[in-house]
Amino acid sequence: MIREANAGELGVGAATMLNAPSSVDAFGAPADPGAVSAATADRAGSGTSRDSSRQALTGATPSAVEAAAAKALADQRSKAATDRAAKVARAKADRAAKVKADKANALAAAHRWVSPLASYTLTSGYGFRWGKLHPAQDLATSVGSQVHSLSSGTVVSAGWDSTGYGNLVRIQYWDGTVSFMAHNSRLVVSAGETVAPGQLVAYSGNTGHSTGPHVHLEIHPGGGDAVPPMPWLAGHGIRL
Numbered sequence: 321m322i323r324e325a326n327a328g329e330l331g332v333g334a335a336t337m338l339n340a341p342s343s344v345d346a347f348g349a350p351a352d353p354g355a356v357s358a359a360t361a362d363r364a365g366s367g368t369s370r371d372s373s374r375q376a377l378t379g380a381t382p383s384a385v386e387a388a389a390a391k392a393l394a395d396q397r398s399k400a401a402t403d404r405a406a407k408v409a410r411a412k413a414d415r416a417a418k419v420k421a422d423k424a425n426a427l428a429a430a431h432r433w434v435s436p437l438a439s440y441t442l443t444s445g446y447g448f449r450w451g452k453l454h455p456a457q458d459l460a461t462s463v464g465s466q467v468h469s470l471s472s473g474t475v476v477s478a479g480w481d482s483t484g485y486g487n488l489v490r491i492q493y494w495d496g497t498v499s500f501m502a503h504n505s506r507l508v509v510s511a512g513e514t515v516a517p518g519q520l521v522a523y524s525g526n527t528g529h530s531t532g533p534h535v536h537l538e539i540h541p542g543g544g545d546a547v548p549p550m551p552w553l554a555g556h557g558i559r560l
Contacts, residue, residue: 430472433556434518446548455546460534467522469515478507486528500538503530
């Protein structure tokens with residue numbers, strides 16, 4: 321061993337201190353073996369390992385993280401299922417609404433009112449004529465003009481009338497109104513037949529007690545007495 325100058329040989333005490341175990345306190349006194357064991361146990365039980373510290377920082381154990389991920393996935397699947405169900409419900413509601421709208425449109429189309437002739441001239445109107453009531457509006461037109469149903473309904477009668485109407489067609493419509501269209505040259509429908517708005521039912525003429533080619537049009541609401549056709553038709557969107 322090489323010693324520095326002026327350095328004396330180590331005494332027995334100093335050599336003892338150099339070779340002494342590390343279980344000494346800060347002042348060189350030997351550490352209490354029981355205290356050392358207790359401190360070591362405290363560190364081991366305090367959970368201050370590197371892994372346990374990381375878990376403490378995250379605030380969750382591996383099993384809790386897995387549970388949270390599983391819950392998030394379940395929530396996502398539940399939302400997707402809810403969205404699909406809502407989409408199906410909306411589609412079903414849309415289909416129902418379309419069916420309802422189609423039915424309403426079909427009903428409106430079936431219940432619409434149209435003019436009996438495409439071209440005509442107004443002649444004798446509703447009122448007294450030659451000492452008796454003329455319960456109709458006459459529409460002068462050439463023989464063979466197409467005569468149409470005013471709306472949807474059922475033909476009550478179609479044939480020759482000996483009281484002066486000539487070839488007469490009577491139609492009861494969906495609301496109970498009955499129309500008389502007389503003096504036709506030819507009829508193309510029969511009693512009991514259903515008709516649609518604007519359907520061809522006859523060809524105009526000059527049969528029966530007629531002073532010229534025309535359609536004699538009567539309107540009987542509810543199948544009762546005749547009323548002036550022009551205001552009644554105007555109330556149903558038909559202006560003669």
